[in-house]
Amino acid sequence: MCAQLVAIDIVHELTTLLSSERVSVTTADRSLHAVDQSAHTPHMPDIVLWPETTAEVSNILKLANQQRLPVTAWGAGTSIEGNPIPVRGGLLLNMQRMSQILAVHENDFQVTVQPGLYYKDMNRMLAQYGLFFPPDPGANASIGGMLANNAAGIRTVKYGATRENVLALEVVLANGQIIRTGSRSVKQSSGYDLTHLIVGSEGTLGIITEATLKLYPIPAFFSAATAVFPTVQEAAQVVYEIIGSGLEPNALELLDETAVAIINTDPSINLVPGPNLFMEFSSASENSLGETMAQVQAICEESDCLNFGAGIGQDARKKLWEARHRLFEIHLHHFPGEDFLLADVSVPISQYPTLAKATAQHIADLGLKGSIISHAGDGNLHTAVFFPHSDTRSRDCANQLNKRLVELALALGGTSTGEHGVGIGKAKYMAQEHGPALEVMRQIKRALDPNGILNPGKIFPE
Numbered sequence: 175m176c177a178q179l180v181a182i183d184i185v186h187e188l189t190t191l192l193s194s195e196r197v198s199v200t201t202a203d204r205s206l207h208a209v210d211q212s213a214h215t216p217h218m219p220d221i222v223l224w225p226e227t228t229a230e231v232s233n234i235l236k237l238a239n240q241q242r243l244p245v246t247a248w249g250a251g252t253s254i255e256g257n258p259i260p261v262r263g264g265l266l267l268n269m270q271r272m273s274q275i276l277a278v279h280e281n282d283f284q285v286t287v288q289p290g291l292y293y294k295d296m297n298r299m300l301a302q303y304g305l306f307f308p309p310d311p312g313a314n315a316s317i318g319g320m321l322a323n324n325a326a327g328i329r330t331v332k333y334g335a336t337r338e339n340v341l342a343l344e345v346v347l348a349n350g351q352i353i354r355t356g357s358r359s360v361k362q363s364s365g366y367d368l369t370h371l372i373v374g375s376e377g378t379l380g381i382i383t384e385a386t387l388k389l390y391p392i393p394a395f396f397s398a399a400t401a402v403f404p405t406v407q408e409a410a411q412v413v414y415e416i417i418g419s420g421l422e423p424n425a426l427e428l429l430d431e432t433a434v435a436i437i438n439t440d441p442s443i444n445l446v447p448g449p450n451l452f453m454e455f456s457s458a459s460e461n462s463l464g465e466t467m468a469q470v471q472a473i474c475e476e477s478d479c480l481n482f483g484a485g486i487g488q489d490a491r492k493k494l495w496e497a498r499h500r501l502f503e504i505h506l507h508h509f510p511g512e513d514f515l516l517a518d519v520s521v522p523i524s525q526y527p528t529l530a531k532a533t534a535q536h537i538a539d540l541g542l543k544g545s546i547i548s549h550a551g552d553g554n555l556h557t558a559v560f561f562p563h564s565d566t567r568s569r570d571c572a573n574q575l576n577k578r579l580v581e582l583a584l585a586l587g588g589t590s591t592g593e594h595g596v597g598i599g600k601a602k603y604m605a606q607e608h609g610p611a612l613e614v615m616r617q618i619k620r621a622l623d624p625n626g627i628l629n630p631g632k633i634f635p636e
């Protein structure tokens with residue numbers, strides 16, 4: 175069948191469902207939606223659409239389901255596992271025009287929003303209520319993309335990932351049916367938990383068109399600190415001790431000496447070289463915050479800390495987290511034009527020192543240019559490995575590192591992906607990680623999307 179002829183018919187029908195300026199077949203629009211922030215092979219959709227209402231999403235899916243056309247949702251395209259790349263072409267639903275805050279339930283610490291809203295914009299608006307939504311992946315992701323990937327980031331150690339912070343959804347299923355899941359009650363015990371089935375499903379089970387999220391009061395007092403250790407393993411052990419002591423950091427990040435050397439190439443940053451912990455604590459009172467910081471310092475100093483930088487003021491704290499969020503971008507500048515592979519394994523906190531030590535050893539053994547950047551407080555570890563496109567040896571070694579880390583994380587009771595999702599890159603590990611449960615996932619997929627139109631080519635190995 176000639177795809178071009180099908181496309182002309184379909185384009186015509188779609189322009190009757192949406193206005194013509196919200197349907198595009200231009201190469202420019204299609205190539206903008208062919209790639210996320212990963213190094214996975216780009217693939218263009220055939221048609222890009224910008225729906226504005228749930229009814230429009232429903233009508234598009236009815237048509238796509240009838241015609242067996244692939245449909246991939248697109249939030250902000252900041253994924254790093256190829257999650258929104260439309261590998262089978264078809265329709266690309268750019269959700270950015272559905273970006274309204276529908277209701278702030280201030281007294282219940284909740285907000286109801288459309289999926290195309292960027293979480294940073296949402297938090298800027300919510301600041302006037304003294305509230306915020308904690309999951310913080312750093313890149314300016316959309317709420318829909320964060321829900322679909324179950325994004326997490328630096329604040330998970332205290333507040334949980336996106337999954338722990340969603341109460342209710344409106345979802346359009348593959349056949350166009352619109353359903354509501356969950357409720358605004360923080361306790362829910364009614365039937366199957368469809369809300370949390372959709373979260374993390376990467377747009378393969380339905381398109382999210384509305385979400386009610388949990389919010390938290392912005393803490394009154396914050397303090398940040400950095401601590402430098404002789405080795406990654408010693409830094410990782412301190413992470414375990416801080417968590418084990420019952421202190422509740424807002425964020426607890428570990429950067430190895432290579433990551434610190436790279437971040438220090440940015441003229442605005444001047445960290446003490448060596449494996450660093452970045453920590454942030456908050457409290458409702460200055461006194462209790464002071465006590466917490468003294469306890470943290472004592473734990474670090476008992477563990478051979480080489481340097482403890484405490485009492486970081488508001489500006490320096492902001493700079494520290496900005497630098498942490500820009501770390502990937504600083505790496506890209508440091509290795510211009512090179513390919514990269516990011517690992518994203520996660521383990522129970524007691525196993526984190528073992529994982530961190532083994533990772534440093536594997537990077538050295540494989541002779542890679544790689545750094546460890548990790549959301550250590552919740553047991554999540556990333557490596558960023560860079561290599562020239564033509565350097566097949568390093569590429570093979572980077573893949574080998576990824577494989578070794580996944581195998582180690584699984585052996586330690588963890589997972590192949592803590593927060594980036596499966597996308598394309600982790601599909602090959604799904605059988606190993608889930609065993610017979612993978613077939614149950616396939617059955618769920620078939621039940622909700624029997625024609626396999628939603629984000630095909632993702633999550634499941636082929």
Ligand SMILES: Cc1cc2nc3c(=O)[nH]c(=O)nc-3n(C[C@H](O)[C@H](O)[C@H](O)COP(=O)(O)OP(=O)(O)OC[C@H]3O[C@@H](n4cnc5c(N)ncnc54)[C@H](O)[C@@H]3O)c2cc1C
Binds near residue numbers: 253310503
């Ligand atoms: C520099 C950098 C740092 C990052 N750091 C972190 C981090 O610390 N923690 C972390 O978790 N992630 C991190 N990420 C990854 C990324 O930001 C997150 O995965 C984010 O959730 C992606 O959101 P997005 O809006 O860009 O979604 P997209 O990339 O556009 O899409 C993500 C997935 O969601 C689906 N989707 C999008 N909208 C909908 C919808 N309305 N309904 C159903 N499915 C939908 C897409 O089809 C795709 O499968 C980082 C990325 C970068 C570039």
